[in-house]
Amino acid sequence: MSRLLMLVVLVAFLGACAPKAFTPATEVLYEGELAGDYASSERVVEEVLAVRDCMGLTERPFPLPTIRALSGGDGVQCGDFVARGCYIGGVIIVPNNVEIDVIAHEAVHHYLFLDTGNPDPEHKSEWFLKCGGSVKAE
Ligand SMILES: [Zn+2]
Numbered sequence: 001m002s003r004l005l006m007l008v009v010l011v012a013f014l015g016a017c018a019p020k021a022f023t024p025a026t027e028v029l030y031e032g033e034l035a036g037d038y039a040s041s042e043r044v045v046e047e048v049l050a051v052r053d054c055m056g057l058t059e060r061p062f063p064l065p066t067i068r069a070l071s072g073g074d075g076v077q078c079g080d081f082v083a084r085g086c087y088i089g090g091v092i093i094v095p096n097n098v099e100i101d102v103i104a105h106e107a108v109h110h111y112l113f114l115d116t117g118n119p120d121p122e123h124k125s126e127w128f129l130k131c132g133g134s135v136k137a138e
Pocket residue numbers: 105106109121123137138
């Protein structure tokens with residue numbers, strides 16, 4: 001491996017792991033059924049169902065999560081820290097206009113919770129890598 005390529009890999013690695021401060025969004029724009037009436041609902045529902053299918057749970061009668069979309073920042077308060085998104089008690093909580101991959105990640109938590117009773121906050125499940133999009137979220 002060339003020195004330049006190693007440098008690029010190192011920078012990419014550090015970039016991915018560097019702590020980034022998000023501003024918590026606080027104003028609730030929408031809260032309720034995932035299939036409800038808000039701007040991005042169709043795309044969000046499509047993504048959540050794609051995650052369900054990806055995890056091999058297509059035939060299971062699991063409900064969709066509900067969603068809370070907030071404005072005023074690029075993160076959301078998840079307990080005692082701020083992240084790009086979180087899944088708490090059946091609700092996906094995200095800032096408005098969040099990347100669809102964050103939705104996919106939180107959907108993995110949702111279906112793990114319904115399938116196993118554990119939403120896997122430690123991200124030990126292989127499903128995060130296989131079906132949860134390319135972002136690292138909480
Ligand atoms: Zn997570």
